[in-house]
């Protein structure tokens with residue numbers, strides 16, 4: 001009986017022992033209050049018998065070496081399975097890339113967080129584990145959000161950790177959402193979770209959070225919870241606020257959020273994304289420069305194909321610099337301070 005595999009209440013262990021499939025779906029109940037459905041390896045749903053009005057997705061491990069969010073989600077899943085906490089909101093946990101987690105690497109073949117909104121099936125098609133899994137994850141998101149009455153609040157926090165240190169340790173990327181104001185409540189929820197910095201993206205992407213935001217109208221974010229460390233080496237005390245707020249959210253405890261005020265958070269606008277066009281792409285700055293380091297207008301940020309790429313604004317701050325991406329992929333995001341964003 002598959003359910004017996006969960007006797008230890010360790011869903012991560014079950015997932016990593018079966019990184020490709022669990023075989024059949026299975027379900028069971030916790031007391032009289034919650035139905036639990038396991039749809040696939042790394043995919044578990046908590047359906048309260050009397051659900052409140054939010055549908056919440058917490059995803060982690062889309063990048064296999066970003067371990068702190070995986071440990072955090074597994075802790076919440078364990079507490080739910082042990083009935084130490086009881087879900088009052090419909091909640092879906094997704095452990096994104098079990099094969100890469102077992103491998104201890106960001107990816108197996110391809111960056112999964114560039115494969116959403118159908119990109120998994122663009123030529124050459126479903127040729128690697130990330131493409132296959134991204135397609136399945138999209139289907140689980142669809143099934144979850146469409147599995148409840150319309151009009152409920154949809155939330156998706158896609159949890160990551162960054163490769164390098166950051167001036168703002170915890171930050172969120174708010175996907176591009178033309179015609180929709182930014183949510184004051186969400187920004188203050190993030191702030192209460194210790195995520196005091198938000199980047200407003202300026203264009204569509206093929207990330208997981210953009211997919212949920214754009215296709216399902218979800219309040220969706222990529223959340224960077226700190227710097228990446230191997231499994232078991234995370235200082236989990238750095239995630240106490242985030243874990244507490246996620247627990248309050250799914251158990252419908254009071255969130256006690258402060259009213260929005262732009263001076264309580266750091267708000268940045270993405271001004272451009274620099275993609276790689278040539279194999280010789282290189283940054284001019286040291287490899288250990290931290291995220292959010294700012295450079296003045298005219299500063300040569302990078303070189304490729306005999307061209308210099310310079311700072312265009314008065315100052316631009318950089319996030320996620322990575323010269324070792326495939327041609328066509330993003331090498332860095334450039335930011336300017338966000339002035340008067342439409343936050344309501």
Ligand SMILES: O=C(O)CCC(=O)N[C@@H](CCC(=O)O)C(=O)O
Nearest residue numbers: 113160162163164173207222320
């Ligand atoms: O530290 C890094 O360079 C990357 C950390 C990471 O995985 N970030 C996400 C951000 C996704 C987004 O832009 O919403 C990614 O690169 O996929």
Ligand SMILES: [Zn+2]
Nearest residue numbers: 063066160161
């Ligand atoms: Zn990541």
